[in-house]
Amino acid sequence: AKSHGRNSSRFFDPCMQAAAEHQAMLELAMREGLLARQFVLFCQPQFDTRGRLVGAEVLVRWYRSNGEILSPDEFIGLAESSGLIVPLGQYVLEEACHALARWQDDHSLRELELAVNVSVRQLRSANFTEKVADILLETGARASKLCLELTESVFAENVAETVERMDELCGHGVQFSLDDFGTGYSSLSYLKRFPLTALKIDRAFVHDVHVNPDAVPIVKAIIALARSLKLEIVAEGVEHEAQRNFLIDSGCNTLQGYLLGKPMPISEFEQMYSSGCVG
Ligand code: C2E
Ligand code: CA
Ligand code: CA
Ligand code: CA
Secondary structure, eight states, rough: OOOOTTTTTTTOOOOHHHHHHHHHHHHHHHHHHHHHOOOEEEEEEEEESSSSSSEEEEEEEETTSSSOOOEEEGTTTHHHHSSSSHHHHHHHHHHHHHHHHHHSSSSTTTTOOEEOOOHHHHSTTTHHHHHHHHHHHHOOOGGHHHHHOOOOOGSSOHHHHHHHHHHHHHHOOOEEEEEEEESSOOOOHTTTTTSSEEEOHHHHHHTTTTTTTTHHHHHHHHHHHHHTOEEEEEEOOOOOOOOHHHHHHHTTTOOOOOTOOOEEEEEHHHHHHHOOOOO
């Protein structure tokens, strides 16, 4: 067998080549998976401080033909870099709005808000506003119940353009929340320029708030900031009673996490929470 010198990777790295081939195959599989409707929407419930169900977040899963189920962390990055996030995101939005429209006929589900993750690339893609408006029209979903979750990466560049696009969508009645708050590069001075209705405290901050006193001031500061900007505060990743109590006492409005409900297929969500007449 050939021995690999210390610097052989400078010329040819079989690992890197294998990784590139894997990516290319995954991208092809994703293209096919989109056509074959292998992407499945899961829903995770969100509750107010009194424990009332107020909404849900859509989280996509990929049911591959080989039987594997991939979580978004395993394919959203590739979807972004390949551009496939645009048709994938469109599919997710369509399915989400179909769900919202179904829920309108159910006593227990009709007032729920549905949060959908939207990546920057999708937000900036051609005619995004028109596409969203079309989906709302075609499905009959109410815009006011659709909340688009953006991460701080939208703050990184083209701020004026981004704000303009968000304003257009707000004009249609859609809401926006800022996801993963505190983990990215948001400039606080920009925060008030964006038409947001809510901030989501990232689960990294929620994670040890009940055991690590150092985590407390950060969460309190985020909540104070959100309040001064008149934004609703959603905490994600709530796993323990003690976290929930702390977050409620500190002024969070909405809670999401395994303690309260795991992500589940939309059909299961509907069975679990409807008053019985979804259809
Ligand atoms: P995210 O938007 O921050 O979503 C929350 C993630 O936390 C989800 O992971 C959810 O399953 C997980 N989670 C919920 N409750 C708990 C908890 O109590 N503890 C812990 N440890 N985790 C919890 P998931 O479903 O794997 O999604 C990962 C990320 O993929 C999402 O993070 C979101 O950024 C992205 N994503 C998911 N669906 C979509 C989509 O349709 N479009 C786009 N662009 N991104 C998506
Ligand atoms: Ca999210
Ligand atoms: Ca997050
Ligand atoms: Ca809201």
